[in-house]
Amino acid sequence: MSGVCFIQLTTVVVLLLSLSSAVWSCPPSDRAALLAFKAALKEPYLGIFNSWTGTDCCHKWYGVSCDQETRRVADINLRGESEEPIFNKAHRTGYMTGYISPAICKLTRLSSFTIADWKGISGEIPRCISYLPFLRIIDLVGNKISGTIPPEIGRLQRLTVLNVADNLISGTIPVSLANLTSLMHLDIRNNYISGPIPRSIGRLRMLSRALLSGNRLSGVIPDSISRIYRLADLDLSRNRIYGPIPESLGKMAVLATLNLDLNKISGQIPISLLNSGISDLNLSRNSLEGNIPNAFSARSYFTALDLSYNNLKGSIPKSISSASYVGHLDLSHNHLCGQIPVGSPFDHLEASSFVYNDCLCGKPLKAC
Structure with a gap:
């Protein structure tokens, strides 16, 4: 092979390799975003962004994954x-400050977005995040993010x-939240969210966990919650919810945990709650009245x-003695x-389960 032919062949190989590399790299627009x-x-301590170098953000950029076909x-x-x-x-957990840049919304094929437990990230959730059509997961737990849940969520x-x-x-639960018909896990605990729980929440038919405790929610418990067939865990504790407990909550098929403690709930305890599939029931620190229903059974x-x-x-x-099991009772x-x-x-x-009542007696308290 002549020298000229060899040089030409080498040039073709290099060109093909560069083209292949360009095809298999992430798009420049994704890298820029x-x-x-x-x-x-x-992020001052761990250096997690030190790997974010080079032209291919799909290759060894810490915490970044790309679609194998589109390279997005x-x-x-x-x-x-x-x-x-x-x-x-x-030998430490992470700490990060700053804010979530709206540039994230330029990643139009983004499927999951997790930036969790960094303790110092502030600012607001970019409203444009609601326009990422492939987004399946938003996990921003454990930061200092303020503002509201985007109304177009x-x-x-x-x-x-x-x-x-x-x-x-802060702010309220957006009414549009009820349109998230694929939502399985909702966790807004320990924020400053106020206002009522949307009456249309029952449209979230795929929801299995609804954790709304530690906020400033008010109003009544929507009866439509009982239409969420898959709901297993409902936590509305430490809010300002008032009114009665819907009887329908005790008729839910798979509800196992119901926490309503530290609210302003009134009325009587629905019979259905004591003869249901609920295994962890906390109604403490409310304004419930009347008798404890004599409705316990083997169920x-x-x-x-x-x-x-x-x-x-x-x-x-x-x-209560006919219940299959009662572990902790207060x-x-x-x-x-x-x-x-x-x-x-x-x-x-123990006695602590019965103290500070008007006239209970018998073991483990004083004899009658």
């Missing part, structure tokens, strides 16, 4: 608490996880049942009277 996102953040950025997964080597080597028809717990978010199985700090009166229903700080039943589950309970 990631760098703009990075520029709005400061599909996932951003940055967690401040992790078991990965970079955290173990530093309901546009995200593929969204399955929305977790903004442990932040400084009743409670790992924890807390009715303390209410205005309940009358005697302890004897039917009836303290009410106006109950009469003899504490004997036998299971009362034989393993």
Whole structure:
């Protein structure tokens, strides 16, 4: 082979390799969006962004994953608490300040967006995030994000996880949230969200966990919640919710945990709650009144049942003894009277389960 032919062949090979590299690299627009996102953040201890170099953001950029076919950025997964080597080597959890740049919205094929437990990230959730049509996961737990949940959040028809717990978010729950018909996990705990729970929340038919505790929510519990067939965990505790407990909650097919403690709920305890599939029921620190329904049966199985700090009166229903299991029971700080039943589950309970009532007696309290 002549020298000229060899040079020409080499040039063709180099050209083909460069073209191949360009085809398999992430688009320059995605790379630019990631760098703009990075520029709005400061991570001083771990150096997680040190790998964000080179032209191919799909190759060894920490926390970034791309679609294998399109080479578009599909996932951003940055967690401040992790078991990965970079955290173990530093012997610390992560800390990051700054804000979430709207440049993230230029990643139009983004499927999951996790920037969780960094403690110092502030600013607001970019409203444009609601216009990312492929987004399935938003996980921003454990930061200092303020502002509101974007009002257009309901546009995200593929969204399955929305977790903004442990932040400084205010405003109300957007009405459009009820349009998230694929949503399975909703966690807005420990923020400053106020206003009512939307009456249309029952449209979230795929929802299995609704964690709304530690906010400033008010109004009544929407009866439509009982139409969420898959709901297993409902936590509305530590809010300002008032009115009665809907009887329909006790008729839900898979509801196992119901926390309504530390609200302003009134009325009587629905019979359905005590003869349901709920195993962890906390109604403490409300304004419930009337008798504890004598409605326990073999279907009743409670790992924890807390009715303390209410205005309940009358005697302890004897039917509790027919429950399949009662692990923890707290009836303290009410106006109950009469003899504490004997036998299971009362034989393993301590006095703290019964104190500060009007006239309860019998073991483990004083004799009648």
